Amino acid sequence: MIDQEMKKAVLEGFEKTYGDKEGVKAYFAPGRVNLIGEHTDYNGGHVFPCALTIGTYGAAKKRDDNKMRFYSMNFTNSKVYETSLDDLTPSDAAGWTNYPKGVVWAFEKRGFKLETGFDMVIYGNIPNGSGLSSSASLEVLTGFILRDLYGFDVTNQDLALIGQYSENNYNGCNCGIMDQFAVAMGKEDNAIFLDTADLSFEYAPIKLDGAKIVIANTNKKHKLTDSQYNARRSSCEKALEELQKVVDIKGLGDLSIEQFEQYKDAIADDDRRIKAKHAVYENQRAIEAVSALKAGDLNRFGELMNASHVSLRDDYDVTGIELDTLAEEAWKIPGVIGSRMTGGGFGGCTVSIVKDEAIDEFKEKVGAAYLKKIGYEATFYIVEIGSGPAVI
Numbered sequence: 462m463i464d465q466e467m468k469k470a471v472l473e474g475f476e477k478t479y480g481d482k483e484g485v486k487a488y489f490a491p492g493r494v495n496l497i498g499e500h501t502d503y504n505g506g507h508v509f510p511c512a513l514t515i516g517t518y519g520a521a522k523k524r525d526d527n528k529m530r531f532y533s534m535n536f537t538n539s540k541v542y543e544t545s546l547d548d549l550t551p552s553d554a555a556g557w558t559n560y561p562k563g564v565v566w567a568f569e570k571r572g573f574k575l576e577t578g579f580d581m582v583i584y585g586n587i588p589n590g591s592g593l594s595s596s597a598s599l600e601v602l603t604g605f606i607l608r609d610l611y612g613f614d615v616t617n618q619d620l621a622l623i624g625q626y627s628e629n630n631y632n633g634c635n636c637g638i639m640d641q642f643a644v645a646m647g648k649e650d651n652a653i654f655l656d657t658a659d660l661s662f663e664y665a666p667i668k669l670d671g672a673k674i675v676i677a678n679t680n681k682k683h684k685l686t687d688s689q690y691n692a693r694r695s696s697c698e699k700a701l702e703e704l705q706k707v708v709d710i711k712g713l714g715d716l717s718i719e720q721f722e723q724y725k726d727a728i729a730d731d732d733r734r735i736k737a738k739h740a741v742y743e744n745q746r747a748i749e750a751v752s753a754l755k756a757g758d759l760n761r762f763g764e765l766m767n768a769s770h771v772s773l774r775d776d777y778d779v780t781g782i783e784l785d786t787l788a789e790e791a792w793k794i795p796g797v798i799g800s801r802m803t804g805g806g807f808g809g810c811t812v813s814i815v816k817d818e819a820i821d822e823f824k825e826k827v828g829a830a831y832l833k834k835i836g837y838e839a840t841f842y843i844v845e846i847g848s849g850p851a852v853i
């Protein structure tokens with residue numbers, strides 16, 4: 462569902478910024494929310510995200526020289542960042558433009574060389590720093606624009622991999638594939654059941670008769686730092702190496718719960734064992750949750766969402782008081798089918814499935830309890846599942 466006002470605004474933004482409107486095209490790439498399967502994507506496990514109807518709008522046009530210019534309408538006192546195809550190294554001074562520049566760099570690494578530069582303006586409606594994948598959205602948007610402007614022969618799945626490659630190797634966050642995949646492959650009214658071990662996936666229709674997906678934003682100022690994220694990933698990798706001495710597996714996602722319990726003593730360190738436990742159990746929860754959903758058992762799906770949060774809180778240790786308050790207060794409300802943190806953690810958002818008649822009570826009660834305990838407000842959004850990137 463394209464927001465025509467946003468489209469109009471980004472095209473006007475382009476004209477205002479660069480004084481040109483001839484042949485300028487408008488584009489969109491969504492944000493994402495993950496329903497279950499958290500911190501499993503770099504362990505060869507399953508995830509179950511969906512694209513949202515909110516995302517990043519872009520306007521772009523090829524240039525005749527090798528300059529690249531970027532402008533974001535999301536910041537006040539924003540400025541035009543000008544660089545060139547000869548300068549593809551990341552820098553602090555480049556700010557947010559390290560994301561689109563990283564994607565240009567990643568295309569070149571794959572042998573797709575841009576013959577000229579381009580001008581680009583972006584305007585997003587994903588709440589800032591909310592953990593709804595504004596960076597993956599920007600990466601996939603940039604890749605989609607490059608494919609469209611230069612005719613590069615890449616699939617949407619390639620756009621996801623290129624985005625992840627640039628984030629890992631240009632922007633220094635060792636993220637998995639979930640976010641870019643959900644953004645690039647999104648399908649209206651469907652979540653994506655993705656096996657990150659081999660990227661096989663299926664779409665699963667989300668029919669929530671009488672209920673909605675509600676996102677609650679902690680508005681926490683300091684969110685996931687790359688270092689904490691990368692540290693969790695290292696713990697899992699080390700645990701995998703230890704397990705591989707006793708069992709033939711490629712990733713933690715290959716283990717059933719029974720196998721994990723059988724072999725877990727091979728992991729020498731208590732903390733590492735508990736982190737690996739989350740990865741294994743969460744993967745199995747995601748698999749069970751999708752079966753429950755297919756069988757029409759939404760209540761079981763909700764119970765597994767709640768169990769996912771508990772594991773992320775107690776074992777994986779990536780929640781924090783803000784996310785815990787939102788989830789725990791949500792669980793108290795009878796019309797809440799399930800509620801959990803979504804994304805990397807430490808801040809960002811929870812995702813909840815809430816019956817229509819309980820939505821007002823949910824916002825009121827969870828909102829009031831959050832304000833009382835945390836000292837500032839949470840924000841609530843009722844969201845819809847949208848499609849992948851598009852020319853609009």
Ligand code: GLA
Pocket residue numbers: 498499500501502503636637638639640804805806
């Ligand atoms: C972030 C990363 C993803 C994934 C989630 C946790 O969103 O970008 O790759 O690891 O955290 O599930």
